[in-house]
Amino acid sequence: MNPLHTLSPNIDDWGELGRACLDTLLMLGGALALTVAIGLPLGVLLYLTGRGQLRAMPKLYGVASLVVNVLRSVPFIILMIVLMPVTYVLVGTKLGVRGAIPPLVIGAAPFFARLVETALREVQQGVIEAAQAMGASTWQIVRHVLLPEARAGIAAGITVTAIALVGYTAMGGAIGSGGLGDLAYRYGYLSYKSDYMVVTVVLLVLLVLLVQLLQMLGDRIVARYKRQ
Amino acid sequence: MCAHSAARIAVIRFLDVHKSYRVDGRDIPALQPFNLDIMDGEVFGIIGHSGAGKSTLLRLINLLERPSGGRILIGDTEMTALPEPALRAQRRRIGMIFQHFNLLASQTVADNVAFPLRLAGERDTAKIRARVAELLERVGLTEHAAKYPAQLSGGQKQRVGIARALANRPQILLCDEATSALDPQTTAQVLDLLAAINRELKLTIVLITHEMDVVRRICDRVAVLDAGRIVERGTVADVFLHPQHATTRRFVNEALPEEAASVQAPLAQVAGRVLRLTFRGATTLSPVLSRVMRESGVDFNLLAGRIDRIKELPYGQLILALEGANADAALAALREAGIEIEELPR
Numbered sequence: 085m086n087p088l089h090t091l092s093p094n095i096d097d098w099g100e101l102g103r104a105c106l107d108t109l110l111m112l113g114g115a116l117a118l119t120v121a122i123g124l125p126l127g128v129l130l131y132l133t134g135r136g137q138l139r140a141m142p143k144l145y146g147v148a149s150l151v152v153n154v155l156r157s158v159p160f161i162i163l164m165i166v167l168m169p170v171t172y173v174l175v176g177t178k179l180g181v182r183g184a185i186p187p188l189v190i191g192a193a194p195f196f197a198r199l200v201e202t203a204l205r206e207v208q209q210g211v212i213e214a215a216q217a218m219g220a221s222t223w224q225i226v227r228h229v230l231l232p233e234a235r236a237g238i239a240a241g242i243t244v245t246a247i248a249l250v251g252y253t254a255m256g257g258a259i260g261s262g263g264l265g266d267l268a269y270r271y272g273y274l275s276y277k278s279d280y281m282v283v284t285v286v287l288l289v290l291l292v293l294l295v296q297l298l299q300m301l302g303d304r305i306v307a308r309y310k311r312q
Numbered sequence: 313m314c315a316h317s318a319a320r321i322a323v324i325r326f327l328d329v330h331k332s333y334r335v336d337g338r339d340i341p342a343l344q345p346f347n348l349d350i351m352d353g354e355v356f357g358i359i360g361h362s363g364a365g366k367s368t369l370l371r372l373i374n375l376l377e378r379p380s381g382g383r384i385l386i387g388d389t390e391m392t393a394l395p396e397p398a399l400r401a402q403r404r405r406i407g408m409i410f411q412h413f414n415l416l417a418s419q420t421v422a423d424n425v426a427f428p429l430r431l432a433g434e435r436d437t438a439k440i441r442a443r444v445a446e447l448l449e450r451v452g453l454t455e456h457a458a459k460y461p462a463q464l465s466g467g468q469k470q471r472v473g474i475a476r477a478l479a480n481r482p483q484i485l486l487c488d489e490a491t492s493a494l495d496p497q498t499t500a501q502v503l504d505l506l507a508a509i510n511r512e513l514k515l516t517i518v519l520i521t522h523e524m525d526v527v528r529r530i531c532d533r534v535a536v537l538d539a540g541r542i543v544e545r546g547t548v549a550d551v552f553l554h555p556q557h558a559t560t561r562r563f564v565n566e567a568l569p570e571e572a573a574s575v576q577a578p579l580a581q582v583a584g585r586v587l588r589l590t591f592r593g594a595t596t597l598s599p600v601l602s603r604v605m606r607e608s609g610v611d612f613n614l615l616a617g618r619i620d621r622i623k624e625l626p627y628g629q630l631i632l633a634l635e636g637a638n639a640d641a642a643l644a645a646l647r648e649a650g651i652e653i654e655e656l657p658r
Contacts, residue, residue, distance in 0.1 A: 214414035218428040219403035
């Protein structure tokens with residue numbers, strides 16, 4: 085007799101649970117990578133075009149800022165449903181891991197972009213002025229001053245975004261994106277198999293712990309750089 | 313020391329330059345139209361209270377601030393007419409140091425100093441390493457190369473700033489309140505380093521400050537800025553010893569607080585004429601005063617005085633009351649000996 089079976093009599097396919105776990109990890113990893121790839125430049129754009137900054141463009145900033153705020157404030161579960169046609173055009177399906185990634189990225193990238201913008205604003209204005217006085221171009225300032233100086237803040241932003249994404253992936257389960265959220269919803273909630281719920285919650289907590297472990301490692305590395 | 317001699321050429325020229333800021337649709341003047349020449353190899357000080365416009369004036373030189381009108385020339389190059397890439401190339405030839413140092417916190421001392429070299433497109437790591445070593449030795453920080461700015465004292469940070477500013481062998485060094493965040497002893501060390509750099513590299517230095525003491529220690533010439541106007545300019549000795557404008561007098565009195573206070577008190581009680589005698593250079597060191605007084609039979613009452621240096625020039629300033637019939641003859645003899653005399657109002 086399997087001891088796990090005694091503890092959770094309703095779970096008869098542990099393999100399904102394992103695949104769901106892997107799906108969640110894939111959604112998280114894929115969405116996080118794309119979120120950073122899109123959100124980082126977007127955050128730099130927001131920073132540069134802001135009032136009084138290096139490339140101040142009030143109109144562009146206004147539009148970008150509005151789009152970011154709208155995407156950020158639509159509840160994710162609604163955003164996902166609204167975006168379904170877009171998702172279909174982008175990846176050819178509305179379901180599964182692939183179908184989940186576009187809405188995850190569209191939901192998280194603006195959020196991450198704001199965090200990047202905030203982190204960049206923490207960089208001392210004087211350091212940027214010093215680089216300008218040395219004849220640095222805007223691109224050189226971004227590449228060699230802003231991003232390195234703000235890397236602790238950006239790293240923290242990636243962690244916060246990753247944890248938010250764990251939540252989003254679980255919500256995706258409600259409309260067929262698979263993963264742990266899907267299991268928890270279908271078995272744990274709709275079928276009253278509460279042991280499924282317990283196990284998925286434990287697994288999700290482990291996932292968040294994993295993210296935080298990564299953050300701690302990241303912080304260590306940053307601290308080694310700066311020694312403040 | 314004789315930076316104002318006619319043989320020198322102007323490296324920085326402001327021609328009819330003025331600057332105003334647009335705030336809420338209105339133009340707020342920061343600098344009234346002015347002309348100014350800064351000569352090759354001199355240390356030029358700009359002194360003023362905060363808000364007087366000195367920071368704006370300094371930033372006009374490398375066009376971190378654009379003038380609202382007029383022309384700015386560095387050598388033969390009209391900075392105000394340059395397109396962006398050419399302006400960036402010019403900026404590499406103008407070093408700048410800052411009150412709060414503005415170092416990259418995420419980079420080591422060596423990487424901070426290498427930064428302008430890399431910005432200028434230098435790829436050869438051996439060359440960069442050699443130049444950085446040379447610069448760190450010049451500012452006395454060789455053993456701190458691998459540290460991060462947060463591990464250094466204020467004075468050390470400013471030395472890193474100076475090394476960084478010199479990396480691309482500039483012809484001009486701009487100092488933005490470079491010692492205002494430092495304690496007096498560290499200030500003296502940093503000023504000594506700047507003076508040595510000026511002497512040995514023949515670098516033109518433009519500095520802004522609100523401390524007359526900084527001007528007195530290392531500047532050749534000075535301009536006094538008050539509410540966006542240059543109200544006084546000249547050699548430091550002239551401006552410091554014979555201030556004309558009220559603002560200048562205030563700065564000089566701040567530098568000599570004990571004298572300003574000590575003259576006021578006894579003035580009402582003494583008899584005779586109250587005079588300020590200024591000795592410059594060699595006369596400071598010879599017994600002119602006692603000789604003249606002895607020969608003319610005039611009595612004097614010493615009210616206040618000091619002997620100090622303006623850059624390398626020794627000077628003395630005495631305030632005394634004269635009594636005796638021969639006072640005029642005595643004054644003539646003193647003037648003859650090269651002593652400057654002002655009669656103070658009572």
